[in-house]
Amino acid sequence: MIISLISIELYKIFKKWRTYIGFIAFGLFIPLIIYGISISGNFYLRNLSRSIGEDFLIVGNLLNGWFVAFIIFQLVIVHVPFFITLVAGDLFAGEGTAGTYRMLLTRPISRELIVISKFIAGFIYAFIFILFFALMSTIPSLLTLGSGDLLIIIDKFVLIPQKDVFWRFVLAYLFAFISMCLVVSLASLFSSFVNNAIGPIVGTMAVIVIFLIINQLPFEIFEKISPYLFTKYMTVWLDFFEFHIDWQKVFESILILIGHIILFFGITLFTFRKKDILT
Amino acid sequence: MEIVLQTKNLTKRFKKLVAVDTLDIVVYKGDVFGFLGPNGSGKSTTIRMLTGLIYPDNGDIFLFNEKLSVTNKKILRRVGAIVESPDFYLYLTAYKNLEILARLYGINPTKKQIMEILDFVGLASRWNSKVKTFSHGMKQRLGIAQALLHNPDLIILDEPTTGLDPYGMKEIRDLIIQLSKEKGKTIFLSSHLLYEIEQVANRMIIINNGKKVIEGNVKDLLDHSKSIYIFNVSDLDGSIRILLQRDLIMNRDFQIEDGKLKIISTKMPAYELNKILVTNGIYVYSFKPQRTLEEFFLEITQ
Numbered sequence A: 001m002i003i004s005l006i007s008i009e010l011y012k013i014f015k016k017w018r019t020y021i022g023f024i025a026f027g028l029f030i031p032l033i034i035y036g037i038s039i040s041g042n043f044y045l046r047n048l049s050r051s052i053g054e055d056f057l058i059v060g061n062l063l064n065g066w067f068v069a070f071i072i073f074q075l076v077i078v079h080v081p082f083f084i085t086l087v088a089g090d091l092f093a094g095e096g097t098a099g100t101y102r103m104l105l106t107r108p109i110s111r112e113l114i115v116i117s118k119f120i121a122g123f124i125y126a127f128i129f130i131l132f133f134a135l136m137s138t139i140p141s142l143l144t145l146g147s148g149d150l151l152i153i154i155d156k157f158v159l160i161p162q163k164d165v166f167w168r169f170v171l172a173y174l175f176a177f178i179s180m181c182l183v184v185s186l187a188s189l190f191s192s193f194v195n196n197a198i199g200p201i202v203g204t205m206a207v208i209v210i211f212l213i214i215n216q217l218p219f220e221i222f223e224k225i226s227p228y229l230f231t232k233y234m235t236v237w238l239d240f241f242e243f244h245i246d247w248q249k250v251f252e253s254i255l256i257l258i259g260h261i262i263l264f265f266g267i268t269l270f271t272f273r274k275k276d277i278l279t
Numbered sequence B: 001m002e003i004v005l006q007t008k009n010l011t012k013r014f015k016k017l018v019a020v021d022t023l024d025i026v027v028y029k030g031d032v033f034g035f036l037g038p039n040g041s042g043k044s045t046t047i048r049m050l051t052g053l054i055y056p057d058n059g060d061i062f063l064f065n066e067k068l069s070v071t072n073k074k075i076l077r078r079v080g081a082i083v084e085s086p087d088f089y090l091y092l093t094a095y096k097n098l099e100i101l102a103r104l105y106g107i108n109p110t111k112k113q114i115m116e117i118l119d120f121v122g123l124a125s126r127w128n129s130k131v132k133t134f135s136h137g138m139k140q141r142l143g144i145a146q147a148l149l150h151n152p153d154l155i156i157l158d159e160p161t162t163g164l165d166p167y168g169m170k171e172i173r174d175l176i177i178q179l180s181k182e183k184g185k186t187i188f189l190s191s192h193l194l195y196e197i198e199q200v201a202n203r204m205i206i207i208n209n210g211k212k213v214i215e216g217n218v219k220d221l222l223d224h225s226k227s228i229y230i231f232n233v234s235d236l237d238g239s240i241r242i243l244l245q246r247d248l249i250m251n252r253d254f255q256i257e258d259g260k261l262k263i264i265s266t267k268m269p270a271y272e273l274n275k276i277l278v279t280n281g282i283y284v285y286s287f288k289p290q291r292t293l294e295e296f297f298l299e300i301t302q
Helices: A002-014 A017-053 A065-088 A093-098 A111-145 A162-193 A198-216 A220-228 A231-241 A247-273 B043-050 B074-078 B094-103 B111-120 B136-148 B166-181 B194-200 B218-223 B236-245 B270-279 B293-301
Strands: A150-153 A157-160 B003-014 B017-028 B032-036 B058-063 B079-082 B154-158 B186-191 B203-208 B211-217 B228-233 B254-257 B260-263 B284-290
Touching: A002 A111, A002 B094, A017 A065, A017 A111, A065 A111, A065 A150, A065 A162, A065 A198, A065 A231, A093 A162, A111 A162, A111 A247, A150 A162, A157 A162, A162 A198, A162 A231, A162 A247, A198 A220, A198 A231, A231 A247, B003 B043, B003 B186, B017 B043, B017 B058, B017 B186, B017 B203, B017 B211, B032 B043, B032 B166, B032 B194, B043 B058, B043 B154, B043 B186, B058 B074, B074 B079, B079 B136, B094 B111, B094 B136, B111 B136, B136 B154, B136 B166, B166 B186, B166 B194, B186 B194, B194 B218, B203 B218, B211 B218, B228 B236, B228 B270, B236 B254, B236 B260, B236 B270, B270 B284
Parallel strands: B032 B186, B032 B203, B079 B154, B154 B186
Antiparallel strands: A150 A157, B003 B017, B003 B058, B203 B211, B228 B260, B228 B284, B254 B260
16 A cells, blocks of 8 residues: 555645745756856866966876766765755645645545655655666766866865775765755645645745754854754765765764654654644 | 444543533434534544544444454455545556455455446446546445445445535435345444435434434434425515414514525414415415434434
8 A cells, every 4th residue: 555655645746836946946057057167167176276277287088977976975965955945845745735635635634644654645746756866966077077086175185096986986976865855854744734735845845944054054052052953964075075075974864864754753743643634 | 123323421522522421322223324414513434433534532332232342343344345435556457446445354355246346336337446446426436336345234324425516415315225225234324414314214313413312214204393394485575474464374484595485383284274375366386395414313303
């Protein structure tokens, strides 16, 4: 029954127009970034590496597909939660708006199964979206600009050899997927309380944006709060592009993210189980 | 007789409001059971509890002698329901909606089965249309289709004729009679229209403020109640004078409504009144009984 329920939920998700907004936006925007970098990337790269040019001799193709994919990852990943929330915020509330709770919940299926199927369908959507994002950022970039070592200059200079780049990207995208599962869980939790998707969408984005801002503020009080905000651990994907990966930090972050997913799922299950359906 | 549906002390509160108050209902196999009450009397709350949409604060619900609870909803497999207006996934076709809703019962209907049920409710020609293009009446019929698709033993219909035109209302009533007589289904029909229940139900319960007012056999309950008759006559004043002169009615026993004579209480059957009026030169274009739930309420509670 659970497989059937998940397939029904996925069918409903992919029959809605809003599901494709993110795919269309990234499908149009990412090639544009790739084109932009491919024609003016050398200038950008020269500026970035000016400070190290005196100490190092840089050879080879540094303006390559991986470099572009990394820039896209860095630029775009913060916007992914919006598109995920757009769908996840509607998972429960959409049934309330349409009045279809009355059809769904009068069936001989436990509410627990319905919550589980909706969460899993949301996770599958997040996976497909991240996969699309990953393929859109890497394949056209590699086809246009070729492969090579990955140069990263954020607050320091890191050069990752070509042989190590692929698996680091794979892990970073998988980590991003776990982060987006957390976004799905939070949006679903909010969605289960109400009968209109706007509240959960705005609410989830507000929480994420406010938490991210607090994570960035260099004041003592916010620095103390910061470790308790899950957004701090959502950005750990960047650690996969350190020369030496701090695996303990990565695993701890994954555990914290999964812990939050379980917490949000548990609260949704608990409240939805005996919720009065009055729509 | 086999009990199909039973509630014991069913109670539901919304904060301080007691929406359903220690309600006991018994529905037997084969019944077309009328569940009557004015708007806001607790009918929909009761139906939501019977279908697992909300859970009672007190009391129990038994379907086919099995208790319905948060942890046991399996028994709903034998129930088909329309709760208030049937809403569907508007972006899906009628066919796809039925397919999905059937799969939620754990059945995988064939195309033939779905088309048969769509044909039964007169929607076969619109099987591939998105539900957002359907009229209210069509959604109502699709609602009945989804309630029947898994061949349930008990069908719960919550005001299924609301918002329909007279033709649509008749269609639904005919369908209910057909389901009961030809297919042997037990039907739990909620309505605020007494005449609707009178036409299709064999047993009924009337509730008000969440409490039972009266319960019993429809024929027995209504035969002992007073009837109101509306006479459409050629001469209103003349008719009233004739009936008053013969002491058949008193001043408080009639009203004039929309140019028609409404007789609330009389010592004679309507056909006798008709005969007297006609023999005294009054043309009686029509006379018909009228019995509203409100009036029936007043009568039984006085």
